[in-house]
Amino acid sequence: MTMTAVSPRRLSLWQLASRSPSATAGATILALILFVAAFAPWLAPYDPYQQDINIRLAAPSAAHWLGTDGFGRDILSRLIYGTRPTLLIISLVAVVMAPLGTAIGIIAGYYGGIVERVLMRFTDIVMSFPRLILAFAFVAVLGPGLLNAALALALTSWPPYARQARIQTRTMRKSDYMAGAEMVGIRGPRLLFGHVLPMVLPSTIVRVALDLAGMVLIAAGLGFIGLGVRPPTAEWGTMVADGTPVIFDQWWVAATPGFAILIASLAFNLLADGLRDLLDPRHG
């Protein structure tokens, strides 16, 4: 009798795409946003900071496709450059929040006992905090800026990762797979990060996609109430705030950047939805 390794069938990109149209749509939009962010200087028709008071608050036209803002700056160009702070802030959040939470969860789940109880109690406490308000207060007290905003969001949003990683690690601790690894002498960090982490990673990635959808909104919200990146940097939330006073007359000034925020957040949500369906058939 021959032993066949049980491994998930590898799917081609095309097969994956046809299995989950929503993940494909989300990934495509995100790729587009990344492309726009990378090539902003070539794509933007105007300098996003160039003011021209003669054409302030101009309606969309052939010269300015999406019109101009209160300083006569081209809105389309500012939208294009606005992809950059948004992507920067959410990537910063992701690289702090996901590893921090996952590490805490793996350690708690693997060692158990008092370590687990202390770490999970701590996680529960942070989880019960109002994360939006705390993040905002943190930025307001420490001073506005992109880095502070990202740090504040990351420090309040890691608990779900810890909970998830802990549960998965605990169920795995008693498995033959772990016993096998320990038997050949793998222990400590190498066991945790070489053998436990890869098993926890897929669900973590889905959660990151889901969380980043919310982060796009919160980051924009920070900009909207004046706590985000400093002006005149083009940032979508700040642009909506700029358009607020003229919403009844020149509505496009606030409407277009808000729409961009919606699309970016929607892309992450679609991607997360699709990924979840792909990785967990129960949600299908």
Added chain:
Amino acid sequence: MLGFINWIASLLIGLLALLLVTFAFTHIASIDPVIRIVGDKASQATYDAKRAELGLDKPLPQQFLVYAGQVLRGDLGTSWSTGQPVASDLVRVFPATFELATVAIIIGGTLGVGLGLLAGLWPGGWRDSLVRVISLLGYSVPIFWLGLLSLLLFYARLHWFGGPGRQDVAFEFTTERRTGMVLIDTWLSGDMGAFRDAISHIALPALVLAFYSLAGISRLTRTAVLEELGKEYVVTARAKGAGQFRIIFRHVLPNIRASVITVVALSYAVLLEGAVFTETVFAWPGIGRYLTISMFAADVPAILGGTLVIGVCFIILNTLTDLIVGGLDPRLKP
């Protein structure tokens, strides 16, 4: 009983932790409270004297105890911008937020559960797709932008609703303030014109906030309904001839009430947070708007006071949900 003690313990630990966080915030603040008072030209001696007067030269644990004592006595400090005690400012603005969030959660909870049922009972159909699109949009839309656009469309263009603020100027100074909740105050005043005006003002921000909570509620209800309908007792009930109506109201709803209550209660807590944006857009004089104004002015005592109040509500709602759900569903008893 043990569950209750456990509950009290986790509530207290949560509140203590929150207090530690706000205390830490006062110490990482980029504005030195001493320099703010004495100015940056003061001599070192003046600076030190003021610092000692504020108690900032004491060891940190002692400072924390003093701070905790003040908060427990209801003293949240004095606002740097209004010069008023933060606590009395918050008491003044809190009812507005409470009213808005409550109206919003009633709308959002009803619609959300209804939509979730609709999607869960006919999975895969057009109703399911519709609910999925609504909840996807609810998760993705920036709420301040939705608020602005709805003001533009329904107030400025269609004149369906009242504009920003809680009342028209005509009624603003005639209504006697009793509860601080404008719907109740105008109702008590007996002036039906004022009451209708209050409704037309609260409707739009409440609907926007409700939409914000709807996504999570409908999605979770759908999942719970689907899961419950797949169970064997439902099949048995059907075999015994129970109709769809009876199955939903007699069997499914009672069994999923714990998860529905949890998600509605958590959404209510999140609405208190979401109020920050909605209130700013709709000029709604609640705690959210108070916070954004203080944040913009870097008014540290006001920011921390507001954060503390919202945080306490949040933590109480969170832990209270655990308690209620534990009582409703014997399977979840510890």
